[in-house]
Amino acid sequence: MLEVNNLCFSYKDDREILNNISFKLDDGDFLAILGNNGAGKSTLLKCLNKILKVKNGSVILNGEDLMKMKIFEIAQKVALVEQKLPNIEISVKDMVMLGRKPHMKWKLTQEDHKIVQDAMDRIGIPSQMYSNYTANISGGECQKVVLARSIAQDPKLLLLDEPTSNLDIKNQYIVLDLVREIIREKNIIGIVVIHDINLAMKYCNKFLLLKGAQVYGMGNINDITSQMLYDVYDIKSSIHKIAGQKVMLVD
Incomplete structure (x- = not known):
C-alpha cells in the first residue's frame, strides 16, 4: 500500500x-x-x-x-522510468545491469545476471543490441532499455x-x-x-x-467526467464507451 x-x-x-x-x-x-x-x-x-x-x-x-x-x-x-537516459557512455546490457546495483553487496551474482537477462527478454531487447552504446540507439529503444533496467530493479x-x-x-x-x-x-x-x-x-x-x-x-x-477534463485541460470533450472501452472524444 x-x-x-x-x-x-x-x-x-x-x-x-x-x-x-x-x-x-x-x-x-x-x-x-x-x-x-x-x-x-x-x-x-x-x-x-x-x-x-x-x-x-x-x-x-x-x-x-x-x-x-x-x-x-x-x-x-522504488524504480523510476524517466523520459531520457543519462548522457553516459554505457552499453545496453550494462545499463540494464544498473538495476541490480541497489541490491548488490560485492558483485553481481548468478541470480542477478538471470534477473537482468529475464528483464531484457521480457521487454524484447534483441541480443545483438546488448553491446550497443545507449547513445547510439533510437529514442524508442532507449525507453525499452530504461524499462528493462527498472524491472531488473525489482x-x-x-x-x-x-x-x-x-x-x-x-x-x-x-x-x-x-x-x-x-x-x-x-x-x-x-x-x-x-x-x-x-x-x-x-x-x-x-x-x-x-x-x-x-x-x-x-x-x-x-x-x-468531461467536466473534469474541461476544468483541467480547458478542452470540450465527451466520454463514450466503444467496444467495452471508455474513450475521450474532443468536441
Missing part, C-alpha cells in the same frame, strides 16, 4: 509546485497522473522517490516512510514519466501492456505520468488530476 500525505514542494524561488498532495493506492493499482504542462506531474514523481526534497509531507510505502530513508534504501523499493513501486513519449503507436501499446502485466503479476504499484488520456483510460485503474498545484480529482475510470 502507498499513502501520500500532505506532500508539498517548492523550488528555491518559493514558487509553489505541489500543495498538500494526498492520495492512497493499493497493491496492484496502476495510477495515471493527468494535468497540463507545468502542473507538477513529473515533479511529483521525483518527490515520491526523494530525487527532489519535499518541503513537507510523508510517502508511506508498505508501512515505511520513504522520506526518512537514504537514497540507496529507496532504490531497493521494485515495489514503479514510477513512469511519459514512458510512451518516444514510441510509435505499436510500441506504445506493447510497452503499456507489459507494464500493466508486470504490475498485476508482481502485485506492485505503478504510477505513470502520461499525456494521452485515452491510453491512460485503457491501461490505468486509478486517476489523479492535478491543477493549480493541488489535487483536482482522484478516483477510478467511472469518476472521470
Whole structure:
C-alpha cells in the first residue's frame, strides 16, 4: 500500500509546485497522473522517490516512510522510468545491469545476471543490441532499455514519466501492456505520468488530476467526467464507451 500525505514542494524561488498532495493506492493499482504542462506531474514523481526534497509531507510505502530513508534504501523499493537516459557512455546490457546495483553487496551474482537477462527478454531487447552504446540507439529503444533496467530493479513501486513519449503507436501499446502485466503479476504499484488520456483510460485503474498545484480529482475510470477534463485541460470533450472501452472524444 502507498499513502501520500500532505506532500508539498517548492523550488528555491518559493514558487509553489505541489500543495498538500494526498492520495492512497493499493497493491496492484496502476495510477495515471493527468494535468497540463507545468502542473507538477513529473515533479511529483521525483518527490515520491526523494530525487527532489519535499518541503513537507510523508510517502508511506508498505508501512515505511520513504522520506526518512537514504537514497540507496529507496532504490531497493522504488524504480523510476524517466523520459531520457543519462548522457553516459554505457552499453545496453550494462545499463540494464544498473538495476541490480541497489541490491548488490560485492558483485553481481548468478541470480542477478538471470534477473537482468529475464528483464531484457521480457521487454524484447534483441541480443545483438546488448553491446550497443545507449547513445547510439533510437529514442524508442532507449525507453525499452530504461524499462528493462527498472524491472531488473525489482521494485515495489514503479514510477513512469511519459514512458510512451518516444514510441510509435505499436510500441506504445506493447510497452503499456507489459507494464500493466508486470504490475498485476508482481502485485506492485505503478504510477505513470502520461499525456494521452485515452491510453491512460485503457491501461490505468486509478486517476489523479492535478491543477493549480493541488489535487483536482482522484478516483477510478467511472469518476472521470468531461467536466473534469474541461476544468483541467480547458478542452470540450465527451466520454463514450466503444467496444467495452471508455474513450475521450474532443468536441
